[in-house]
Amino acid sequence: MMQNDVVVVGGGISGLSLAFYCVQAGMKTTILEKNDTIGGSFASPHYSANGKKFWLEMGAHTCYSSYQNLLDIVEACGITDTIIPRAKVPFSLFMNGKVKSIVSSLNIFELLVSVPNLFTLKKDGESVKSYYSKIVGERNYNNVLSHFFNAVPSQKTDDFPAEMMFKSREKRKVVLKNYTFKEGLQSVAQAISARSGLNVFTNQNITSLKFVDGLYEIRTADGNEYSAKTLVLATPSMVTSKLLKDIKPEIANHFSQLKAADVDSLGVIVRKENISLKPVAALISPDDLFFSVVSRDTVPDDNYRGFVFHFKPGLDDKAKRNRITEVLGVSMSKIEHTASKINTVPSLRMGHHKWLEKTNVLLKKEKNLLLTGNYFGGMAIEDCVSRSRSEFDRLKG
Numbered sequence: 001m002m003q004n005d006v007v008v009v010g011g012g013i014s015g016l017s018l019a020f021y022c023v024q025a026g027m028k029t030t031i032l033e034k035n036d037t038i039g040g041s042f043a044s045p046h047y048s049a050n051g052k053k054f055w056l057e058m059g060a061h062t063c064y065s066s067y068q069n070l071l072d073i074v075e076a077c078g079i080t081d082t083i084i085p086r087a088k089v090p091f092s093l094f095m096n097g098k099v100k101s102i103v104s105s106l107n108i109f110e111l112l113v114s115v116p117n118l119f120t121l122k123k124d125g126e127s128v129k130s131y132y133s134k135i136v137g138e139r140n141y142n143n144v145l146s147h148f149f150n151a152v153p154s155q156k157t158d159d160f161p162a163e164m165m166f167k168s169r170e171k172r173k174v175v176l177k178n179y180t181f182k183e184g185l186q187s188v189a190q191a192i193s194a195r196s197g198l199n200v201f202t203n204q205n206i207t208s209l210k211f212v213d214g215l216y217e218i219r220t221a222d223g224n225e226y227s228a229k230t231l232v233l234a235t236p237s238m239v240t241s242k243l244l245k246d247i248k249p250e251i252a253n254h255f256s257q258l259k260a261a262d263v264d265s266l267g268v269i270v271r272k273e274n275i276s277l278k279p280v281a282a283l284i285s286p287d288d289l290f291f292s293v294v295s296r297d298t299v300p301d302d303n304y305r306g307f308v309f310h311f312k313p314g315l316d317d318k319a320k321r322n323r324i325t326e327v328l329g330v331s332m333s334k335i336e337h338t339a340s341k342i343n344t345v346p347s348l349r350m351g352h353h354k355w356l357e358k359t360n361v362l363l364k365k366e367k368n369l370l371l372t373g374n375y376f377g378g379m380a381i382e383d384c385v386s387r388s389r390s391e392f393d394r395l396k397g
């Protein structure tokens with residue numbers, strides 16, 4: 001059985017950032033990831049044909065100057081010079097088969113009357129719907145803004161706590177306001193996993209845990225075994241709950257209260273000359289088969305364009321492919337590559353802060369069990385890294 005100081009289950013940015021802090025502190029650390037690549041929702045598959053290269057973002061796509069913990073890690077990994085700006089192309093609505101600008105869809109009078117509330121209203125205790133309806137007006141919220149919020153976690157967000165979406169954080173002045181990376185966000189995951197002293201094993205589906213004589217024993221579906229004094233679970237809440245069922249039933253039960261949604265994404269790559277759609281950052285749809293289409297037009301390429309459709313659940317492959325060809329106005333034969341991915345995102349609800357308070361109480365007596373992910377302080381990348389950092393600080397005492 002492989003002995004470690006720390007074993008991290010889950011190789012998304014939450015697990016990777018916590019592993020980064022442990023390795024920096026000189027701990028022998030191993031990451032175990034179920035999939036065959038590292039990164040979780042940092043997923044940027046690369047393709048090449050006739051010597052031309054292209055990549056797509058199947059999950060996260062944008063970072064901000066306020067992502068200070070992430071930026072510290074990027075700097076320590078020596079990849080700051082791979083940060084690149086995103087081209088200024090619009091986020092648009094897609095309604096009744098047509099692309100519409102956001103401004104033309106807003107009721108300006110209602111907006112002007114409502115927007116002063118921005119300076120007096122607090123987000124605490126408000127839902128996304130109640131808060132933003134007061135900021136932009138109820139009609140503007142229902143007709144326009146709510147669809148943008150729904151597109152973030154690909155689900156209805158009316159009942160999300162307002163303070164968990166789009167937090168205001170201090171910005172790092174020397175960094176671009178919003179940016180991506182030359183080879184996509186997965187290159188950040190790869191840079192962290194290449195840190196010296198960090199072991200990374202993919203295709204390791206963890207199915208059971210034991211706690212014996214002060215050590216965690218971690219077992220995969222294939223029967224591989226690892227052990228560590230400190231265990232990090234950086235998996236979706238339902239997986240964390242299931243894994244802890246036998247060894248920490250009270251925590252498992254507490255985590256089982258959280259809900260999550262799977263985002264079913266299908267990406268396509270098309271030669272530039274075969275598509276007439278004007279460049280966009282994303283198309284947001286109120287009433288289509290998909291919540292959003294995120295495009296690669298933010299990092300323009302000489303030869304190809306790429307589009308990732310984040311579909312509503314329960315569609316078969318044929319329905320998805322048909323809708324893609326209709327929206328893009330291209331036949332299937334013009335699609336050169338496809339990629340698919342399922343990401344899990346939390347379904348946060350009002351009262352989440354109470355769940356978090358109880359989590360902190362339960363973890364007080366569990367110094368060597370660290371729990372991180374995108375369902376603690378919020379689902380943005382920086383929320384994940386901040387959570388990992390505070391869990392690492394708890395370990396160090």
Ligand SMILES: Cc1cc2nc3c(=O)[nH]c(=O)nc-3n(C[C@H](O)[C@H](O)[C@H](O)COP(=O)(O)OP(=O)(O)OC[C@H]3O[C@@H](n4cnc5c(N)ncnc54)[C@H](O)[C@@H]3O)c2cc1C
Pocket residue numbers: 009010011012013014015032033034035039040041042058059060061062063204205206207234235236239263310343344345372373374379380381382384
């Ligand atoms: C489509 C999409 C777009 C987004 N865009 C942005 C954006 O632009 N900017 C932003 O700030 N945020 C964005 N987010 C949110 C952010 O990217 C995610 O919240 C964050 O990346 C989640 O990281 P994580 O490590 O917590 O979870 P994940 O990335 O989901 O990683 C969890 C990992 O655990 C692994 N795992 C699960 N079960 C097991 C098991 N039993 N054994 C071993 N491994 C297991 C999974 O395979 C996965 O790799 C986006 C999210 C999505 C889905």
